[in-house]
Amino acid sequence: MALQPAVTDMEALKERPAVACLLAGLPGALQSAKFDRDELTLWIDPIHLISALKLLRTASTTRFTVLADLTALDWFPSEPRFEVVYSLLSYERRERIRVKVKINGADPIIESVTSLWLGASPFEREVFDLFGIRFQGHPDLRRIMLPDEWEGHPLRKDYPVEGYR
Amino acid sequence: MASIDQFRSGSAPVVETIGGDRTMVLNMGPQHPSTHGVLRLLLEIDGETVVRIRPDVGFLHTGIEKTCEAKFYHQVVPLTDRIDYLCPMTNNLTYVLAVEKLLGLEIPPRAMWIRLMLNELTRINSHLVWLGTHALDIGAMTVFLYCFREREEILKMFEMVAGQRMMTSYFRVGGVAMDLPLGFLDYIKNFANYFPDRIEQYSDLLTNNPIWIGRTKGVAIITQEDAIELMLTGPTARGSGVDWDLRRDMPYGGYDQLDFTVPVATTGDVFGRYEIRMEELRQSISMVKQTIANLPDGPVKADAPKVVLPDREKMKTQMESLIHHFKIVTEGFTVPEGEVYQGVESPRGEMGYYVVSDGTAKPYRVHMRSPSFGNLNSIGVMCEHNLLADVVAAVGSIDIVLGDVDR
Numbered sequence: 001m002a003l004q005p006a007v008t009d010m011e012a013l014k015e016r017p018a019v020a021c022l023l024a025g026l027p028g029a030l031q032s033a034k035f036d037r038d039e040l041t042l043w044i045d046p047i048h049l050i051s052a053l054k055l056l057r058t059a060s061t062t063r064f065t066v067l068a069d070l071t072a073l074d075w076f077p078s079e080p081r082f083e084v085v086y087s088l089l090s091y092e093r094r095e096r097i098r099v100k101v102k103i104n105g106a107d108p109i110i111e112s113v114t115s116l117w118l119g120a121s122p123f124e125r126e127v128f129d130l131f132g133i134r135f136q137g138h139p140d141l142r143r144i145m146l147p148d149e150w151e152g153h154p155l156r157k158d159y160p161v162e163g164y165r
Numbered sequence: 166m167a168s169i170d171q172f173r174s175g176s177a178p179v180v181e182t183i184g185g186d187r188t189m190v191l192n193m194g195p196q197h198p199s200t201h202g203v204l205r206l207l208l209e210i211d212g213e214t215v216v217r218i219r220p221d222v223g224f225l226h227t228g229i230e231k232t233c234e235a236k237f238y239h240q241v242v243p244l245t246d247r248i249d250y251l252c253p254m255t256n257n258l259t260y261v262l263a264v265e266k267l268l269g270l271e272i273p274p275r276a277m278w279i280r281l282m283l284n285e286l287t288r289i290n291s292h293l294v295w296l297g298t299h300a301l302d303i304g305a306m307t308v309f310l311y312c313f314r315e316r317e318e319i320l321k322m323f324e325m326v327a328g329q330r331m332m333t334s335y336f337r338v339g340g341v342a343m344d345l346p347l348g349f350l351d352y353i354k355n356f357a358n359y360f361p362d363r364i365e366q367y368s369d370l371l372t373n374n375p376i377w378i379g380r381t382k383g384v385a386i387i388t389q390e391d392a393i394e395l396m397l398t399g400p401t402a403r404g405s406g407v408d409w410d411l412r413r414d415m416p417y418g419g420y421d422q423l424d425f426t427v428p429v430a431t432t433g434d435v436f437g438r439y440e441i442r443m444e445e446l447r448q449s450i451s452m453v454k455q456t457i458a459n460l461p462d463g464p465v466k467a468d469a470p471k472v473v474l475p476d477r478e479k480m481k482t483q484m485e486s487l488i489h490h491f492k493i494v495t496e497g498f499t500v501p502e503g504e505v506y507q508g509v510e511s512p513r514g515e516m517g518y519y520v521v522s523d524g525t526a527k528p529y530r531v532h533m534r535s536p537s538f539g540n541l542n543s544i545g546v547m548c549e550h551n552l553l554a555d556v557v558a559a560v561g562s563i564d565i566v567l568g569d570v571d572r
Contacts (some may be wrong), residue, residue, distance in 0.1 A: 003269035036503050037266055051251060066397055068508065069517050069534035085519070085536070087506050091409050098506060119396030119542045126538075130230075144572060145226040154231050161235045 006036035081105030202567030237497030299561035340466035385559035399514025404438035497526030
């Protein structure tokens with residue numbers, strides 16, 4: 001199976017249920033989309049994150065009821081520096097999509113999804129701990145892996161892999 | 166005074182005492198033998214009732230995700246073993262499938278069947294450790310000894326194929342490290358013939374045992390809605406009636422060619438999760454038999470000289486192979502830009518690897534979605550308003566591995 005080039009043209013992707021659902025139900029929320037290696041990635045405007053996830057979860061054409069994974073990426077030194085990545089899964093339609101939001105490096109803060117999936121709580125704590133991204137509305141935002149008095153966030157790209165800081 | 170049944174059903178009149186004078190805080194772990202590693206539980210108890218429970222993790226955090234970013238793609242394979250040390254092959258499989266998807270690389274059929282066979286043996290290995298230690302926690306010593314007797318055989322097989330008993334690192338991007346050794350298939354056939362009887366042996370010791378039933382039935386119940394809300398996966402979710410198995414529903418790595426059923430229980434208690442894992446043992450050994458019957462001849466590495474290390478023979482006799490060997494070992498191989506998420510049904514649930522490539526020879530980011538980390542969420546609904554003595558049964562029933570939680 002040779003690699004196919006990624007599809008980023010919105011016109012070519014608008015037939016996909018997740019894209020169609022967002023374009024119809026929440027105009028302006030979808031910033032861009034990419035279909036690459038059989039996986040669909042959607043970039044959502046951070047202000048619309050919760051309503052977009054709620055829509056994808058409840059709409060009958062999408063039914064992404066399961067949050068499979070939550071993590072982040074650091075694109076240091078470019079801006080917006082961070083991306084929070086939500087991997088959604090639909091049990092009924094047997095499909096995965098990836099939803100991403102871009103966040104600025106200066107004040108990395110995003111709405112917490114614990115109101116939709118309570119289980120996201122430790123995943124958000126992990127991202128807070130290792131990337132320093134804060135989640136607004138999280139019930140218990142503390143470090144989870146590292147000691148409370150630790151300085152810095154190790155998974156940031158400007159944090160060295162070895163040696164003293 | 167509330168009866169035990171009331172406590173079990175959660176209908177006992179629990180006084181709202183959190184943080185009050187009536188309660189005390191009990192620290193369990195990280196060195197407690199029943200926490201299966203270094204899990205620390207902070208229990209707030211009112212008499213014998215747990216009113217609040219908070220897990221404290223991170224004692225095994227080694228920053229593997231950060232380390233991956235500084236390694237070549239092929240150097241990450243040994244790191245993946247060390248995450249969930251009870252199912253090394255499943256970790257290897259998830260990672261190599263993700264990288265193969267990034268590369269668009271297809272592997273030869275023999276390598277695929279070998280991977281399936283070893284992956285199911287790994288599931289048996291992991292479930293045997295779970296069954297032995299879980300029963301030991303609840304007080305059944307014999308099962309532990311029997312389980313470890315069979316596990317030893319599986320570890321011997323791992324040693325035969327990989328030279329290592331636990332940290333196998335046997336799978337490679339593009340296939341497996343080397344072909345199966347002579348006599349391996351006879352060994353594994355012999356094991357597959359007697360193992361189904363051994364499962365019944367464990368089952369005879371536990372399934373109808375009144376003590377076992379008393380300690381597990383109706384204990385630590387998780388409802389189906391909670392299971393989805395709390396991101397539970399694998400046998401823990403299937404015990405609550407979530408009919409989902411990635412091997413059947415989103416097949417990867419050749420599982421669509423195997424014939425198996427997915428057990429689902431609706432009780433949501435410790436006994437339900439026990440029954441599911443016992444049935445998975447039976448299904449896995451049947452799958453191992455199928456892989457032996459279907460194993461084709463042929464190469465075990467993909468024909469991709471820029472990615473897969475050449476055979477030792479060729480490397481020593483052919484100039485071109487020597488160059489490829491040198492290039493891969495010293496500079497790694499580059500992977501086209503992109504990102505993939507590969508989910509795999511590990512013995513504990515959904516193991517996912519999210520690999521991002523920026524087009525260089527080192528991964529830009531490797532994120533492991535570990536099943537134990539998600540399943541640990543269930544500890545609150547399982548233990549709060551229940552008896553203190555059931556905490557051990559609850560923790561054992563979600564089959565937690567702390568290396569997997571902390572990474």
